[in-house]
Structure formats: structure tokens, C-alpha cells
Amino acid sequence: MLASLETVLTLARKDLLLELRSRDIVLAIVVFALLVITIFTFAIELTPSRSRDVGPGVLWAAVAFAGVLGLNRSFAMEAEGSTLDGLMLTPVSRELIFFGKVLGNFIFITIAEIVIFPVFEALFNISVLQIETIVIALLASIGFSAVGTAFAAVSVRVRSREIMLPLLFLPTSVPLIMAAVESTSVVVNGGSWSDFNDWLQLAILFDVIFVIASAVLFQYVLEE
Amino acid sequence: MTSSTKYAPTILDPEAPPSGVIAIEASRLEKSFGNAAVLRGLDMTVRDGEVVAIFGANGVGKSTLLRVMATLTRPDHGNISIYGSDLSKQAEVARLSLGAVLHSPMLYGDLTVKENLTFFGKMFRVPDLTERVDEMAARMGLMRRLDQRIRELSHGFQKRAALARALMHRPRILLLDEAETGLDEPARLILDGVIAEHSAAGHAVVMTTHSIERGIAGCDRVFVLSGGRVALDRPSSQVTPRDVTDLYGDTSLIGPGGA
Numbered sequence: 001m002l003a004s005l006e007t008v009l010t011l012a013r014k015d016l017l018l019e020l021r022s023r024d025i026v027l028a029i030v031v032f033a034l035l036v037i038t039i040f041t042f043a044i045e046l047t048p049s050r051s052r053d054v055g056p057g058v059l060w061a062a063v064a065f066a067g068v069l070g071l072n073r074s075f076a077m078e079a080e081g082s083t084l085d086g087l088m089l090t091p092v093s094r095e096l097i098f099f100g101k102v103l104g105n106f107i108f109i110t111i112a113e114i115v116i117f118p119v120f121e122a123l124f125n126i127s128v129l130q131i132e133t134i135v136i137a138l139l140a141s142i143g144f145s146a147v148g149t150a151f152a153a154v155s156v157r158v159r160s161r162e163i164m165l166p167l168l169f170l171p172t173s174v175p176l177i178m179a180a181v182e183s184t185s186v187v188v189n190g191g192s193w194s195d196f197n198d199w200l201q202l203a204i205l206f207d208v209i210f211v212i213a214s215a216v217l218f219q220y221v222l223e224e
Numbered sequence: 225m226t227s228s229t230k231y232a233p234t235i236l237d238p239e240a241p242p243s244g245v246i247a248i249e250a251s252r253l254e255k256s257f258g259n260a261a262v263l264r265g266l267d268m269t270v271r272d273g274e275v276v277a278i279f280g281a282n283g284v285g286k287s288t289l290l291r292v293m294a295t296l297t298r299p300d301h302g303n304i305s306i307y308g309s310d311l312s313k314q315a316e317v318a319r320l321s322l323g324a325v326l327h328s329p330m331l332y333g334d335l336t337v338k339e340n341l342t343f344f345g346k347m348f349r350v351p352d353l354t355e356r357v358d359e360m361a362a363r364m365g366l367m368r369r370l371d372q373r374i375r376e377l378s379h380g381f382q383k384r385a386a387l388a389r390a391l392m393h394r395p396r397i398l399l400l401d402e403a404e405t406g407l408d409e410p411a412r413l414i415l416d417g418v419i420a421e422h423s424a425a426g427h428a429v430v431m432t433t434h435s436i437e438r439g440i441a442g443c444d445r446v447f448v449l450s451g452g453r454v455a456l457d458r459p460s461s462q463v464t465p466r467d468v469t470d471l472y473g474d475t476s477l478i479g480p481g482g483a
Contacts, residue, residue, distance in 0.1 A: 014332070021335075081330065081331060081332060085328070086389070088295070088296055089296065089322065089324055090348060091317070
């Protein structure tokens with residue numbers, strides 16, 4: 001168990017080191033998400049009530065679409081140098097490779113959210129930096145990372161991978177995006193934990209099911 | 225195998241298995257990509273201590289066969305085992321015995337040589353990792369390039385780093401897919417030395433090459449693939465370049481004096 005955890009951490013540390021050198025993934029997520037949010041602030045005449053109505057939807061649509069860019073990049077990087085083959089030559093199980101990649105992607109998305117949320121809060125003038133939204137963001141990041149990693153592995157071997165990933169990832173993530181939007185909406189309108197308990201449970205259920213399902217899918221899609 | 229290598233066999237597992245043990249056994253392997261059948265019922269056995277050269281025309285399935293042996297490609301039909309471990313069931317065990325240098329170096333361009341070797345060493349749980357990284361870097365002539373990123377290295381040095389990666393965990397079987405391509409003479413000597421040491425230690429080497437004369441001279445046994453099967457399986461002492469190229473169906477490939 002400890003050895004498996006060490007392997008997962010080694011894989012994630014390697015991805016973090018690569019990201020520190022290239023800054024491809026986090027930068028892509030942050031820039032794209034902030035562009036989407038900024039465009040919406042110009043497109044909509046933001047009153048306090050309208051901000052609370054549309055803000056959560058804009059925030060999570062921006063994070064989800066921007067996340068696709070980052071997830072695509074994280075696997076494209078492995079495909080470019082055939083390093084995915086290098087990983088597959090190691091005696092590490094495919095599940096551990098999956099969890100290592102998921103952990104790396106989770107960290108990238110979370111770092112991007114740490115930048116995106118305060119800017120969103122300033123532009124939309126609604127408070128999302130609360131413990132409730134942080135919990136929602138963590139749950140959403142886990143789900144996005146798991147589903148995104150598995151589908152990025154599927155699309156990395158096809159020619160039009162930039163198109164394939166969003167086509168697979170976004171429809172599958174709809175329940176999670178809905179749960180995040182509705183929960184955030186309740187929070188910014190002054191609701192408490194009990195008011196979005198059902199959505200929270202949906203997000204947790206999504207994460208449990210899709211972390212397991214994605215891990216199973218991952219080991220089959222890696223091999224030719 | 226005879227070799228003029230000047231390198232001492234210091235990089236291999238001292239607990240070498242006895243020579244003659246079946247290292248790789250493939251039976252009735254079939255693999256297709258779409259409608260293109262690449263392997264069509266291929267049988268092959270490689271024993272410990274043997275250096276095996278696989279020849280064949282472009283597209284005949286040499287690289288596919290090596291990828292199947294390396295557990296990177298799953299055959300559609302047939303069985304393949306590494307030291308008795310069936311790859312369809314015990315691939316993770318088999319990978320401990322395999323080191324592979326395929327077409328691409330399989331190294332992270334933005335990581336240094338040292339970081340790459342350390343990372344892959346950790347994946348294989350190589351003991352005394354720091355010492356092993358230094359040992360392999362010295363063996364491959366990479367000591368002065370340990371802190372350089374892979375993408376900053378020439379193709380030849382990337383290949384040396386790939387060879388170091390493949391040998392980090394002291395594999396018992398070395399798979400080389402046109403590993404000599406792009407190497408300068410000093411690097412080729414290193415490669416020859418590694419092959420000789422591997423064989424001398426009682427381990428197996430399976431290589432593909434388009435350099436027919438060099439391949440025959442440097443191996444114990446020759447396989448020629450044709451039509452997705454083994455068309456020729458003979459000790460290298462009984463094979464001429466003409467025997468090989470005749471099975472290619474293109475005699476223009478033969479070099480001067482090769483017949």
C-alpha cells in the first residue's frame with residue numbers, strides 16, 4: 001500500500017516538475033477560463049441579482065472548458081516523446097499510472113482554480129471564496145481529473161484528439177457541472193449546507209463512480 | 225557470441241540464470257491493424273545467452289513483434305511468455321525482465337538525463353539509485369550531460385540515454401529496435417559492448433536492424449520475417465546476407481560483397 005502510494009506520488013511529482021519547466025497546462029487553463037469570464041462580464045449587464053443568477057454557471061462552464069485544454073495537454077506531452085510507452089514498460093500497474101496522472105491533473109486544476117476564483121469574485125462581485133464553494137471545487141476537480149485523464153488517454157491515440165476529448169469529456173461531466181453550478185448558486189444566494197445537500201451527494205456519487213470506472217477504462221485504452 | 229568489447233560486464237545482475245533457459249516463447253502470434261494483418265501465426269523461441277537478430281522488409285512486422293514482446297501491444301491471437309510468465313496474465317512480472325530501446329527514446333524532453341534515469345529507476349524500484357544512475361551515465365558516456373535536458377541533446381546522445389534507461393533495472397532480456405540508427409562510432413562501440421556483456425552474462429538480446437552484414441556478424445541466431453511468419457531461423461554462422469535479402473524480395477538491398 002505504501003509502495004503504491006510512493007509510486008503514485010513519484011508519477012505526480014514528475015508531472016509537476018514537467019509543468020514547472022513548461023508551464024503549459026496551468027497557464028492554458030487559467031488564461032482560457034479568465035478570457036471566458038471576462039467576455040461574460042462585458043456581454044451581460046451585471047447587477048447584483050443577475051451576477052448571483054448567472055455567475056455560478058459562467059464560473060463552472062469556464063473551468064470545465066478550460067480544464068479540457070489542460071487535460072489534453074497533459075497527455076499530449078506523454079504522446080509526443082512516446083513516454084507513455086516508457087511508462088507502460090515499467091512494472092507499475094496501469095491503475096497506479098492512472099492515479100498518478102489523476103493526482104497531477106487534480107493539482108493543476110486546483111492551482112488554476114486558486115487563480116480563477118478570486119478574479120471571478122472581483123469581476124462578478126459575488127463571494128465564492130467560502131468553505132462551501134471550496135469543498136464543491138475540490139469535488140469537481142476530482143471528477144474532472146478522473147474523467148479527463150481516462151478520456152485523454154482514449155483521445156491521445158486518435159488523430160483529432162483536440163476534438164475528441166471535449167466530445168467525450170463534457171457530456172459525461174454534465175451531472176458534475178450541474179451539481180457544482182447548483183451548489184455554488186445556493187451558496188452565493190446565502191444558503192447553507194443543507195440547502196444543497198442533494199447536489200453535494202450527486203457530486204460525491206459522481207466522483208466515486210467515475211474514479212473507479214475511469215481507472216478500469218484506463219488500463220484497456222492504454223494498450224494497442 | 226564473440227566480441228572485441230573492452231568493457232567489463234559490470235552492469236548486469238550477478239545472479240544470471242543458467243544459459244539455455246527459454247527467455248521468450250511466442251506461439252501462433254497474430255496481430256492486425258485494421259485490415260492489415262501484420263503477424264500471421266508467428267512462432268519464435270529465444271534462449272538465455274542468445275543474441276538474436278530479426279530481419280525483414282519494411283512493414284513485415286519486426287517492430288510490432290518487439291512491441292508485443294515488450295508488452296506494449298497485445299496480440300489478437302496466440303501466446304507469448306517471458307521466462308514462463310504469460311504476458312496476457314503476468315505482464316507486470318515479465319516487465320521486470322525486459323529492457324527495451326525502441327524507435328523513440330521514451331524520455332521526457334523537459335527533464336534532465338539524471339531526472340529521467342532517476343524517475344524510471346524509481347518506477348522499477350532500483351536499489352542504490354543514485355549510484356546506479358552515475359554508473360549507467362558513466363557506462364554510456366553521459367557523465368558530462370547528466371544535468372542537460374533531453375531535448376537539448378543530439379539524437380545520438382538521446383539514444384545513449386535511452387539505452388541507459390533500458391538497462392537501469394538490470395533486465396534479463398534486452399529488446400533493441402534499430403538501436404544503432406543515428407549512433408556515431410563511439411556510441412556503436414558502447415552498444416556492441418552492452419550486447420556482448422548481456423550475452424556473456426547469460427542473458428538474451430533480441431534486435432532488429434536493417435544493417436544486414438553487421439547484424440549477422442553480431443548475433444548468434446538469425447530470424448527473417450516474411451508474410452507475418454518466420455521464414456528463416458538459423459545460426460548466424462550458416463547465414464549469408466544473400467539468404468536474408470532473398471526473403472526480402474528485393475536484392476538491391478544487398479551490399480557489396482554481401483552475396
